[in-house]
Amino acid sequence: MTWDAIILGAGGAGLLAAATAGQAGARVLLLDHADKAGKKILISGGGRCNFTNTGCEASCFLSENPHFAKSALSRYTQWDFLALIESYGIAWHEKTLGQLFCDGSARQVVAMLLEECAKGKVDVRLSTQISEIAHHDGLFHVAGERGRNLVIATGGPSIPKMGATGIAYDIARQFGVPVVTPRPALVPLTLGETDRYFKDISGVAVPAIASVEGAQFEEAALFTHRGLSGPSILQISSYWSPGQPIWLNLLPDAHAVLKEAKAQMPKAHMKAALAEHVPKRLAEALHNLLGITKELANVPDAALEAAANRLTHLQFHPTGTEGYAKAEVTAGGIDTGALSSKTMEVKAVPGLFAIGEAIDVTGWLGGYNFQWAWSSAVAAGTEIGDRATRA
Known part of the structure; x- marks a missing residue:
């Protein structure tokens, strides 16, 4: 038997691409080395799957080509996926910043996608190792099977304990497709001795505005035993490059706060003034960093102004990241310049497609990467279904 498509990877992108193509009439084989489908879906969002974001648009994604994602995202939107969720009666809720989660379990999303595959008569084979891929006589040969089209939906190497690997890049290079250097993204940053304070x-968390050259996010920051984490840090980590400093604004109204503290509690020290607005342990660390030991009444206004400036522009010098083990996603990947933005097909290799995290398209934290998985999957699945119908 010759399949219309062999899809590698039964994660979110692979499942929806298979379902889309199958329901359009294509004969689809879906392969994965894992023993369960949708493993990353199951652990996402604390087990409730942050499946999309109401604010999803192309500007929320990083890529060497910032325009690449526009086509797929506009043709299968967050509202389209939400409609699918609702058609299965899956209850959902919106958290902060447009993030949509299941009320129940992420298992509902995996079950939905598997049911969609069943509707398309997709042959789902798990625990299948991909040792070699060949291409001859116009067909792709994988695991003893042959197909007219091959879809790379194996993701990136983030969260290796879930079985994630860089096989997508190996396959791409085998076919001469360039790869933008992969790197951990949405990942905690490590700090060195220069930030010993x-x-x-x-364990201390605080609302903060985190920024790096070219990007700024206002969410919680978390101090860890190795450095910095929390949503705002994960967000800017995708924009951070080794050697760059980052900045935290821990007290946006610091100027007014310190001025008022000097007037209202003149005998207090800096630590006490700061503890009114940030956790006590952080207030102590900031007090030690600022080095102002006098009672506030005896601190010149210019010194208070300088302290306020530092609190709103606190500079850190990350030594690195916590790597793929702690990264939510992988930035970089299969070069979008080699792909059709409409179909996700490799321009120079007819029948070869790449979707989801395997591609050099990386979203913000908060459901954006799932939406890219859905949108890119439907783009490829629709094209494969159309070809099967025409054949």
């Missing part, structure tokens, strides 16, 4: 406040 904050080594002893592991």
Whole structure:
């Protein structure tokens, strides 16, 4: 038997691509080395799957080509996927910043996608190792099967304990497709001795504005025993490059706060003034960093102004990241310049497609990467279904 498509990877992108193509009439084989489908879906969002974001648009994604994602995202939107969720009666809720989660379990999303595959008569084979891929006589040969089209939906190497690997890049290179250097993204940052003041406040979280050259996010920051984490840090980590500093604004109204503290509590010290607005352990660390030991009444206004400036532009010098083991996703990947933005097909290799995290398209934290998985999957699945119908 010759399949219309062999899809590698039974994650979110692979499942929806298979379902889309299958329901359009294509004969689809879906392969994965894991023993369960949708493993990353199952652990996402604390087990409730942050399946999309109401604010999803192309500007929320990083890529060497910032325009690449526009076509797929506009043709299968967050509202389209939400409609699918609702058609299965899956209850959902919106958290902060447009993030949509299941009320129940992420298992509902995996079950939905598997049911969609069943509707398309997709042959789903798990625990299948992909040892070699060949291409001859116009067909792709994988695991003893042959197909007219091959879809790379194996994701990136983030969260290796879930079985994630860089096989997508190996396959791409086998076919001469360039790869943008992969790197961990949405990942905690590590700090060195230059930021020693904050080594002893592991576990302290605080609202903050985190920024790096070219990007800024306002969410919680978390001090860890190794450095910095929390949503705002994960967000800017995707934009951070080794050697770059990052900045935290821990007290946006610092100027007014310190001025008022000097007037209202003149005998207090800096630590007491700061503890009114940030956790006590952080207030102590900031007090030690600022080095102002006098009572506030005896601190010149210019010194208070300088302290306020530092609190709103606190500079850190990350030594690195916590790597793929702690990264939510992988940035970089299969070069979008080699792909059709409409179909996700490799321009120079007819029948070869790449979707989801395997591609050099990386979303913000908060459901954006799932939406890219859905949108790119439907783009490829629709094209494969159309070809099967025409054949």
